[in-house]
Amino acid sequence: MRSASLRISEIFHSLQGETSRIGLPTVFVRLTGCPLRCTWCDSAYAFHGGETMTIADILEKVAGYDARHVCVTGGEPLAQKPVHQLLRDLCDAGYSVSLETSGALPVNEVDARVSRIVDLKAPGSGETEKNLWSNLDMLGANDEIKFVLAGREDYEWARTVIRDRNLEQVAPILFSPVWDSLPPARLADWVLEDKLPVRMQVQLHKILWGEKPGV
Incomplete structure (x- = not known):
């Protein structure tokens, strides 16, 4: 049987720069293509191009x-349906697998062994209307909910979402400041002031190597 194919932007080995796995040596499989156009996107180079590879x-x-x-990341990896086979095969091979997704596409078909990192889009992204809120019903303790925040408006929006939707009971929550937009210390002060039940993070890979592909 012929193996399914995916359009791949890059595959590289680096340290995980975000999530609860921060600092762990990780192989990144970045898929090409994304239906969103977030204002602060740091991987727009993955919107087009890439190489077709069999699983x-x-x-x-x-x-x-x-x-x-x-x-497995993007772009938006769930935009390519064969990604589900890739995720299953990676789990079957014994890897500890995480998936970074925009939260705009359904996550219910993702293999249960995969840690789903779902990015809820704040107003500063320009893509808030793309949030698929029903995804939250699919998440559990093995998954994580991520907010990328560009400023105070985004922070207050995220704070309201957390409280109104009781996200603390859904999955671990991540707050990440937009690189070169929101000073990390400022976001940290807001989190501490409001005693929010979140994990504050910065992008370790950018601190180490700067903002570029392959890290």
Whole structure:
């Protein structure tokens, strides 16, 4: 049987820069294409181009890095349906797998062994209307809810969403400031002042290597 194919922007080995897995050596599989156009997007280069690869070839390349953790990201990885086979095959191969998704597409078909990182879009992204709120009903303790925040308006919006939807009881919550837009210390002060039940994070890979592909 012929292996399904995916359009791949890049596959690389780096340290995980975000989520509860921050700092862990990880192989990143970045898929090409995304239906959203967030104002602060740092991976717009993945909107187009890339290389068509079979899932078998992707698995072979991932295995060459000899790492335990794999992160499937984009773009928006769920925009390519064969990604579900890739996620299953990665789990079957024994990897600890995470998926970074915009939250605009359904996550219910994602293999239960995968940690789903769902990014809820705040007003500053320009894509708030794309949030698929029903995704929250699918999440559990193995998943994470991420807010990328560009300023005070985004922060107050996220704070309201957390409280109104009782997100603390849904999954761990991540707050991340937009690079070069919201000073991390300022966001940290707001979190502490309001005693929010969130994990404050910065993008470790950008601190180490700057804002560029392949890190």
